[in-house]
Amino acid sequence: MKKRMMTACIIGSILLLSGCNEKVQQDVPALLEPAASLNEVAVVKRGDISNRAIYEAQAIPYTEEISFNSEGIVDKMQVKLGDTVHKGQLLGQLQGAEENARVIDVENDIENNKSEYEEANVNAEYDILIMEAEKEQLEKQLKKVSKDEKKKLKKDIAVKKMDIEIARQKLKNDKEIQKIELGELERKKADYEKESSGLFLYATMDGIVTFAVKEGDRVSASSLAAAISDNSKIYVKSDFVSSKDYERAERCYVKYLDTETEVAERPYNASEVKELFKNGQPVFSYFDIKSDNYAFKIGDYLDLYLESAGKNDVLILPVNAVYFDDERSYVYKKDGDGRVMTDVQTGIKSTSFVEITGGLEEGDEVYVKP
Secondary structure, eight states, rough: OOOOOOOOHHHHHHHHHHOOOOOOOOOOOOOOOTTTOOOOOOEEEEEEEEEEEEEEEEEEEEEEEEESSSSSSEEOOOTTTOOOOOOTOEEEETTOOSOHHHHHHHHHHHHHHHHHHHHHHHHHHHHHHHHHHHHHHHHHTTTTHHHHHHHHHHHHHHHHHHHHHHHOOOOOOOHHHHHHHOOOOHHHHHHHHHHHHTTTTEEEESSSEEEEOTTOEOOOOSOEEEEEEEEEEEEEEEEOOHHHHHHHHHHHEEEEEEEEEEEEEEEOHHHHHHHHHHTOOOOOOHHHHHHOOSSSOOOOOEEEEEEEEEEEEEEEGGGGGOOOOSSOOEEEEEEEEEEEEEEEEEEESSSSSEEEEEEEEEEOOOEOOO
């Protein structure tokens, strides 16, 4: 299983392998309600706002994170930090990977089922042939016997025909039952094989191992087990930028020294963002570089800019008074001695201020983040 999202420890490993200097990164603040003792407020007022937001960013290599598809204890890891690997290469395995008794058992059940039904079907078909031969023999005798004997023979022939029809129907039913049973066994086998495949970890691309669990570590079906980076592909990682802010911007670029380079968002889907914020992980955004000509290299720190035309005489609030996630924006509006969580609509955003287009009125007071 692979993921696009990077963790701080992986990036640290990447930069260590790349020989880059460390720099403290600023985490995205958790979207939590302000402490009850917080009493600093900001007032919604009219003002001018320039639409330029600046985010801390860094040039990083393209990295894929890989997980086992099963929970267990790591039995073997064939790679270590810094190793070069190729797509499809076995990286490690969990305990129990070398033998999966359930797969073997269900394979035996399939073979036994096929053998038993094959033998039963052959016997049934043979019995039908015998009965048909007996019926033909009775029909031949019918021409040679007296009138009284014909009556009895006709009755015997009718019974034989019925026996043949019953035998044929039973054979047909048995074959249908076998088909159903074999289908169920094959499904079980596929499920068990899928579980067994989750006991192995394979490289999802060519690259350098920048993270790997150790033998004896316990892992879950979604926890990070290894990460592979491709130093030939450079991307930009920044503090979290919501998709709404990115879509509003007329221009998105990074600046390194005096050089500007256009970049394009690599968007999350809404469920990814929810899961990240829910787990309290630092959330970052990632961008493709739109030009082949850029001056920075892996590990360099950049400034990411989102720009569009500014506005005059609009309602504004300080950035630290508004809470954002990828689906909504809200504030804690002062209400007497208390506060009320209030959804707001926002417009353009600068480094210091946010335009308020709905949900608040001029003069309203809201609490700011600590």
